[in-house]
Amino acid sequence: MLRSLGRFRAAAASAAALGVAGYSASSSTNCISKPDGLTKQRTADYTLAAHYHGKRSVRVLRVRRQESGLETVQEYNVQTRLFSPEYSKTFTHEDNSGLVATDTQKNTVYVVAQRTDATTPEAYGADLCRHLLIEYPLLSAVEVDVTESLWQRATTAAGEPHDHGFVRASPECALATVRLTRAAPDAPEVTSGLSGLTVLKTTQSGFEGYLHDKYTLLPDTRERCMATEMEVHWSYVPSAPKGKGKGSAEAAPDYARVRETVRNEMLRGFYGPPSGGVYSPSLQATIYDAGCLVLKAAPRVASISIFTPNIHMIPMKQLSALGGPGQPGFQDDVYIATSEPSGTISCTVDRS
Secondary structure, eight states, rough: HHHHHHHHHHHHHHHHHHHHHHHHHHHTTOOOOOOTOOOOSSSSSOOOOOOOOEEEEEEEEEEEEEESSSSEEEEEEEEEEEEEEEEEEHSSOOOOTTTTHHHHHHHHHHHHHOOOOOHHHHHHHHHHHHHHHHHTOOEEEEEEEEEEEEEEEEEOOOOEEEEEEEEEEEEEEEEEEEEEETTTEEEEEEEEEEEEEEEESSSSBBOOOOOOHHHHHHHHBBBEEEEEEEEEEEEOOOBBBSSTTTOOOBOOOOHHHHHHHHHHHHHHHOOOTTTTTOOOEEEHHHHHHHHHHHHHHHHTTEEEEEEEBBBBEEEEEGGGSSSSSSSOOOOOEEEEESSOOOEEEEEEEEEO
């Protein structure tokens, strides 16, 4: 044991010596920054057409504790983008004055998470935008992306909800993008979304009547599994003002209720009624139908965009050649599950 410890200390000392030697060698060969030396290589200036700077992948967990002992959580992954005409000089004239560092933006994400009463990614994003605009007068606009990873309250075997235990719901996430400008500080532009909503139905789906040519191998069918991982984004009808008079703040939508409605209608459009379902002649027709259901059920939604890459369930037709005599062939029961390559099917449905 002592001998091993001695070898460990000797190795550590040797490594430290190598580190010091390496640093000295670097210094002696002038491998250090030279802020007074060459700082640009261009010989002509061109138009800086657009610019922003921000911070991405800022993850924050917000725990709220109630006097009753019941706790709630929201987990956000946040990206900020700051805009200001003044910041063009950082790109073109090597001038960082007034620049809100991306690390400062990261810290602000946590400060606002503690201060805000918001419990939706949309409301939290709006509060973060407002904070940044108020704190930094140089900014002309702020954009924030918020992705919420969903946690469900844990329950006992008897179905009793746990006070402070949670289980990751699924790969499904709630999304929000908020833009707020200094010209309209009380009118955030909000787009909401869902991603990772993975759905499957084992029947009531077909695909036929499409173009067949010399490159086509896919057979027509009226019986197949249909699966996809939905990503959905929606915008809102402008809100009615809270009060009277010019400049009155607008009443925000109930983002949580709208999200629940959108999710429910997307699932209803995909599956159909619980008994019997609804036949899908194509994924294209199904998602358009679902988009129309959303607009009918959620009057605050102005437009919805739906992206649905296929998760293919390919019939295992080779079963009849396997297992020897008596092996039944494919009976709409065994599939090869694969998502690559996959079709990418998308549509936008709006009220216009």
